[in-house]
Amino acid sequence: xxxxxxxxxxxxxxKSFKVYLDKGNTLKERSIFSRRRKYQNREVLKNIxxxxxxxxxxxxxxxxxxxxxxxxxxxxxxMYPDRGDIIVDGRVSSLIELGAGFHPDMSGRENIYINASxxxxxxKEIDERLDDIxxxxxxxxxIDNPVRTYSSGMYMRLAFAVAINVNAxxxxxxxxxxxxDENFQVKCFEKMRELKxxxxxxxxxxxxxxxxxxxxxxxxxxxxxxxxADDKAIKIVDTYLAxxxxxxxxxxxxxxxxxxxxxDENDEDITMDPNSLHFGNRKAVILSCxxxxxxxxxxxxxSSDDPFILKYHYKINDPSLEEIIIGMGIFxxxxxWIYGTNTQLANIHIDVKGxxxxxxxxxxEPLRLLTNKYILQCSIIxxxxxxxxxxxxxxxxxxxxxxxxxxxxxxxTNWKVVE
Amino acid sequence: MQVLKxxxxxxxxxxxxxxxxxxxxxxxxxxxxxxxxxxxxxxxxVYTLVFSVIMRNGIKDYYLFLFVALIPWLFFSSSLGGGAGxxxxxxxMTKKIYFPREVIPLSYVTxxxxxxxxxxxxxxxxxxxxxxxxSINALIYLPIIMIIEYVLALGMTLxxxxxxxxxxxxxxxxxIIVMAWQFLTPVMYGIDMVPExxxxxxxxxxxxxxxxxxxxxxxxxxxxxxxxxxTAIIFAIVVLVVGFKVFERLKKHFxxxx
Numbered sequence: 320x321x322x323x324x325x326x327x328x329x330x331x332x333x334k335s336f337k338v339y340l341d342k343g344n345t346l347k348e349r350s351i352f353s354r355r356r357k358y359q360n361r362e363v364l365k366n367i368x369x370x371x372x373x374x375x376x377x378x379x380x381x382x383x384x385x386x387x388x389x390x391x392x393x394x395x396x397x398m399y400p401d402r403g404d405i406i407v408d409g410r411v412s413s414l415i416e417l418g419a420g421f422h423p424d425m426s427g428r429e430n431i432y433i434n435a436s437x438x439x440x441x442x443k444e445i446d447e448r449l450d451d452i453x454x455x456x457x458x459x460x461x462i463d464n465p466v467r468t469y470s471s472g473m474y475m476r477l478a479f480a481v482a483i484n485v486n487a488x489x490x491x492x493x494x495x496x497x498x499x500d501e502n503f504q505v506k507c508f509e510k511m512r513e514l515k516x517x518x519x520x521x522x523x524x525x526x527x528x529x530x531x532x533x534x535x536x537x538x539x540x541x542x543x544x545x546x547x548a549d550d551k552a553i554k555i556v557d558t559y560l561a562x563x564x565x566x567x568x569x570x571x572x573x574x575x576x577x578x579x580x581x582x583d584e585n586d587e588d589i590t591m592d593p594n595s596l597h598f599g600n601r602k603a604v605i606l607s608c609x610x611x612x613x614x615x616x617x618x619x620x621x622s623s624d625d626p627f628i629l630k631y632h633y634k635i636n637d638p639s640l641e642e643i644i645i646g647m648g649i650f651x652x653x654x655x656w657i658y659g660t661n662t663q664l665a666n667i668h669i670d671v672k673g674x675x676x677x678x679x680x681x682x683x684e685p686l687r688l689l690t691n692k693y694i695l696q697c698s699i700i701x702x703x704x705x706x707x708x709x710x711x712x713x714x715x716x717x718x719x720x721x722x723x724x725x726x727x728x729x730x731x732t733n734w735k736v737v738e
Numbered sequence: 739m740q741v742l743k744x745x746x747x748x749x750x751x752x753x754x755x756x757x758x759x760x761x762x763x764x765x766x767x768x769x770x771x772x773x774x775x776x777x778x779x780x781x782x783x784v785y786t787l788v789f790s791v792i793m794r795n796g797i798k799d800y801y802l803f804l805f806v807a808l809i810p811w812l813f814f815s816s817s818l819g820g821g822a823g824x825x826x827x828x829x830x831m832t833k834k835i836y837f838p839r840e841v842i843p844l845s846y847v848t849x850x851x852x853x854x855x856x857x858x859x860x861x862x863x864x865x866x867x868x869x870x871x872x873s874i875n876a877l878i879y880l881p882i883i884m885i886i887e888y889v890l891a892l893g894m895t896l897x898x899x900x901x902x903x904x905x906x907x908x909x910x911x912x913x914i915i916v917m918a919w920q921f922l923t924p925v926m927y928g929i930d931m932v933p934e935x936x937x938x939x940x941x942x943x944x945x946x947x948x949x950x951x952x953x954x955x956x957x958x959x960x961x962x963x964x965x966x967x968x969t970a971i972i973f974a975i976v977v978l979v980v981g982f983k984v985f986e987r988l989k990k991h992f993x994x995x996x
Binding site: 336392395396397398399411413415419420422424425432433435436437438439440441442445 | 747748749750751753754755757758761762765766830831832833834835836837990991993994
């Protein structure tokens with residue numbers, strides 16, 4: 320093998336799939352109707368090249384269908400590239416499919432042997448690891464029971480225990496950390512950190528930008544089959560999230576543009592259904608509500624250390640309207656209401672008599688939240704609380720910080736060791 | 739060569755799969771593993787009834803004549819019949835995890851082979867109990883012909899199983915092929931009963947030599963003719979090489995086709 324210091328080298332790899340609109344596997348379908356079988360040649364990877372150093376931890380990120388899972392499958396040699404080549408140096412273990420070859424009627428112990436042998440271990444190697452595997456799975460009492468009597472959690476624990484104890488040089492992981500209960504997940508991460516520290520090369524595919532940020536040294540962002548960026552994980556994740564927000568904002572703006580028709584009291588668009596994108600009597604509407612950072616730029620990601628402002632732009636459709644209340648709210652991605660306020664609570668009166676449109680600025684101190692995606696709610700309501708224009712989810716934005724704290728918020732704390 | 743080295747590295751997987759197959763096959767059935775012996779014995783009963791009681795053929799100890807050929811034939815036919823779909827059956831594994839793909843047909847054929855070994859124990863028992871006996875001088879050729887048959891079955895299974903991934907018809911077609919093949923191989927009759935005119939065609943059938951050799955060793959208690967063995971060896975090697983090459987070509991797209 321080469322002594323290049325690289326565990327993985329991917330050079331100009333192309334991969335495309337034939338997507339059959341009607342897949343036929345029988346002779347009749349293959350021969351007689353061969354011309355009739357329509358398929359699209361979908362190019363999944365277009366000239367992908369990257370190298371992974373030994374001991375590096377790399378995250379592959381990208382939206383659904385961008386080709387990141389295909390890349391991982393090529394690395395495991397389940398599939399082969401159409402063009403280009405891939406050089407992998409070292410024993411590979413993949414946590415792509417857990418529990419391959421498990422036989423329900425055989426005991427946990429016997430299944431360890433089967434499953435580990437599929438990873439290419441010899442009997443002697445499995446014998447050596449058996450105790451570790453059983454200990455890691457926490458299934459000591461049940462290890463001689465048939466696997467069909469296991470709960471799905473136990474099943475995954477056993478499968479994960481085998482896969483992670485293969486002692487591979489290269490570990491490939493695809494979205495599997497969502498398995499098992501929370502305790503076991505923590506344990507899996509600990510074990511992965513251990514392996515990372517031991518110099519195992521890890522390639523991880525996930526949607527979860529947070530995992531990439533905390534766990535990976537480096538991230539590769541794949542977009543539509545091409546590498547869009549390849550750099551330090553923290554940097555890539557932030558740009559990736561900002562980009563994804565932009566894409567989402569574009570979509571929301573499109574939706575908004577569709578619904579921003581001239582005001583008409585009998586308009587069908589006037590809805591009071593709180594489940595729609597926005598609802599209200601539309602006597603006054605929000606034209607825009609932008610997050611502006613301290614440099615004065617409109618952004619979708621803010622740092623938890625910097626102040627920012629919300630800039631509202633509204634339009635009055637009903638001249639009889641005298642006063643409005645403008646409100647805002649911040650929710651986390653699970654819908655937990657983190658903060659909310661409005662102009663009335665702050666004793667601000669917005670007199671709109673005779674006005675056509677106007678602007679309001681809402682100044683905010685640094686938002687001391689942990690890195691995550693958040694939802695901005697904004698609204699205009701009448702003085703009697705009737706909604707004029709109410710967005711439960713106006714936009715999504717990211718808060719970014721370098722804190723390693725856990726929970727929801729970040730704030731200044733100090734530890735002191737008392738002598 | 740690289741492939742062979744890798745297959746060797748994955749030898750434990752082959753053992754595991756064979757073990758899993760043998761142990762898992764009859765799980766849940768009342769008679770369990772006994773089916774390994776009952777099934778060929780029942781077949782023997784039916785054939786003997788038809789060909790020696792109803793259609794009397796005059797062959798001495800017909801049930802023994804048949805039995806020593808039937809067991810090797812069943813190994814070959816089950817390798818072909820079931821082996822065609824062996825990769826399809828392991829689609830989940832093939833799609834999601836890497837291992838040398840040859841392992842699947844290899845372990846399938848090996849598990850059938852182990853089955854034959856177990857059945858041969860019954861064959862020996864029947865030969866001894868019936869008073870027919872065994873000849874040590876002939877028996878030393880038995881492992882040779884068994885290895886030849888194994889190689890032949892493996893080559894065929896590699897070929898068929900990989901094509902079946904792309905063309906499922908092959909699997910259905912095989913059951914008819916196997917039936918025809920059985921009638922065109924001297925299993926239920928002796929090679930000496932074949933009309934002179936058809937003999938060249940029978941020589942083209944690789945299983946003819948194999949079955950003739952088994953019968954020489956176990957029924958006639960004599961060493962098989964050198965020409966029979968040589969033909970079998972050449973056929974077996976050619977089939978294995980072809981099967982291996984085809985498999986090699988086709989295996990790269992298994993994950994996409996399954």
